[in-house]
Amino acid sequence: MTARIIDFLNSRRPDGPCLVVDLDVVRENYLAFAHALPDTRVFYAVKANPAPEVLALLASLGSNFDCASVAEIDMALAAGATPDRISFGNTIKKERDVAAAFARGINLYAVDCEAEVDKVARAAPGTRVFCRILCDGAGAEWPLSRKFGCEPEMAVGVLEHAHRSGLRAYGVSFHVGSQQANTEAWDGALASAAGIFHTLAERGIQLSMVNLGGGFPTRYLKEIPGVENYASSIDSALKRHFGNRIPETIIEPGRGMVGNAGIIKTEVVLISKKSDSADDLRWVYLDIGKFGGLAETMDESIRYPIRTAHDHDEKTPCVLAGPTCDSADVLYEKAPYHLPVSLSIGDEVLIEGTGAYTTTYSAVAFNGFKPLEAYVI
């Protein structure tokens, strides 16, 4: 919650749900990462929030960019990043998209299997690839499946294949799980990465880089460790596993860069009960839900802080739901949300920590509702 956002909402009074992002907070976050990890290059995960103003600010501050698609690469270029500051970090790429990235000068690609190496070797010959390895993600709030990465043993073969295919086997990446509260989570993956460096060195292939991925949390309801805690823990783990041959490192913060920079303004559309029974829960319906930008409430994974003008009043548990005619559009029900008894239909509600993974998740027109509006200030 920043004074600039409150001022904006009070003066502009936008109609309908909207996200407001404060660039000052993004700047602070970037500088905190750069300060805490001075030897690590920051690749902002564009997918978290690709607003042109956010990308332009980060480009001007010296950030690099982790892009998931050619469209994101074009956004990063348009924001002022040069191709050497852009990684095509999606392990699932069409070969024609690799070719399009290569034509734009992109020289760093993620892979996690030999078939993906083959695409890069054909469509972006001579470029650098890093292999993503699986990581158990324990301690993370937004669960990571086994979708990306391969077992570390297999990564050796993938990188060797890249080397034989004329690519530069550049490094190893992993992701410890989004909204990772455990500062030690990087240790196990760094041990695996060091093992891969070692095995490949014995085969004459010198890797250069470890991509430490994202996972840096933003503050929702619980306190989180500061960036400097992550930095010192990662620094120790690097020394522990790589000794005096510390590799080049990069990080890919997304949520940690923009999450706390944004607030969604929403409105109470309806408050009701399902029966006349006195102990029945209230249902509070907002004008934004799972399909309007709050997709990360899926399985009630991310629990956002919610502010109302009545927060000094007594609070009772509520089911919180979105406005669409989809019965799955319920935000919190298994763990009801405590909201003030004096909350009324028409009241404004602020949802904090919504700068990441909201606007772009929003459905194009479900139920005829417009996608989430965003204002970057």
Add this chain to the structure above:
Amino acid sequence: MTARIIDFLNSRRPDGPCLVVDLDVVRENYLAFAHALPDTRVFYAVKANPAPEVLALLASLGSNFDCASVAEIDMALAAGATPDRISFGNTIKKERDVAAAFARGINLYAVDCEAEVDKVARAAPGTRVFCRILCDGAGAEWPLSRKFGCEPEMAVGVLEHAHRSGLRAYGVSFHVGSQQANTEAWDGALASAAGIFHTLAERGIQLSMVNLGGGFPTRYLKEIPGVENYASSIDSALKRHFGNRIPETIIEPGRGMVGNAGIIKTEVVLISKKSDSADDLRWVYLDIGKFGGLAETMDESIRYPIRTAHDHDEKTPCVLAGPTCDSADVLYEKAPYHLPVSLSIGDEVLIEGTGAYTTTYSAVAFNGFKPLEAYVI
């Protein structure tokens, strides 16, 4: 799968994932409903697929429209429906949206609590309201939460309140759950509806209409009962519970109207394994996933039929996933999908039964990917 869709895909060869909807199938579906339930008015659930061509066809055939928002009301009007053929069927409406609907001449509104009645009474005085009641949804594939509707006992009070507020207490609605395979599912809810009619009649309020909702399935992998089976079961239940005072009835098919009219064309982007172990599952990544239109694979609820050019070959279980950098973008993993061993990167894959609840669910730009393109032929 229709010859027209196959011809379209073969001649137009659209790039990227797309939905193709065959209007001939929509026409057949509408006529099947109209034929099987001659005394019931059809209100097409616009949210299922609001393509202007679909709405215009249904308007020309005489369909009515169940709308979830003012934007959907405007689409139905633009397609040629008059206001008396439109219901504002969302129980969660902003008062200013009720006013906007009233200004357009809409005379039928859904409610499920007194607060919603108050909004309609203020913003759309004198109009007709029906009260939605809860229904357990047993037998449905797409689960219904308790989000919409109230207990039948409470509905009596809600409708009485509407009557006292100068509205016309018009009827009762319920929804037996989407993709409902049990033709008898309407019986219990009709018993509750008849009880509400009876109680209110004793208090001098004559209800007129039962809104039987949607729930009519489309064919995915399992055989489903024909519309005529639902019709005869509903007819028996109406007679059983209402005797010789059968009310006016309406239905709100969405999936049942357009689901089998559409096919999504997608492409295999990557096939890989996570380890060198021989019994490791293949992962098949498509260029469409949960955020590109296949939101109903959430919790693996809806299992779409998938066609490839290799379906005569041996099949083995695969994890099926989408193209985004979101680890939750996995379509089928808990119950892996059997796909041909000869399936290759770049192959076209057709996903059947995707005419409903796909285009509008698609994310506006997640990972920079465009929303699902649609062609209505």
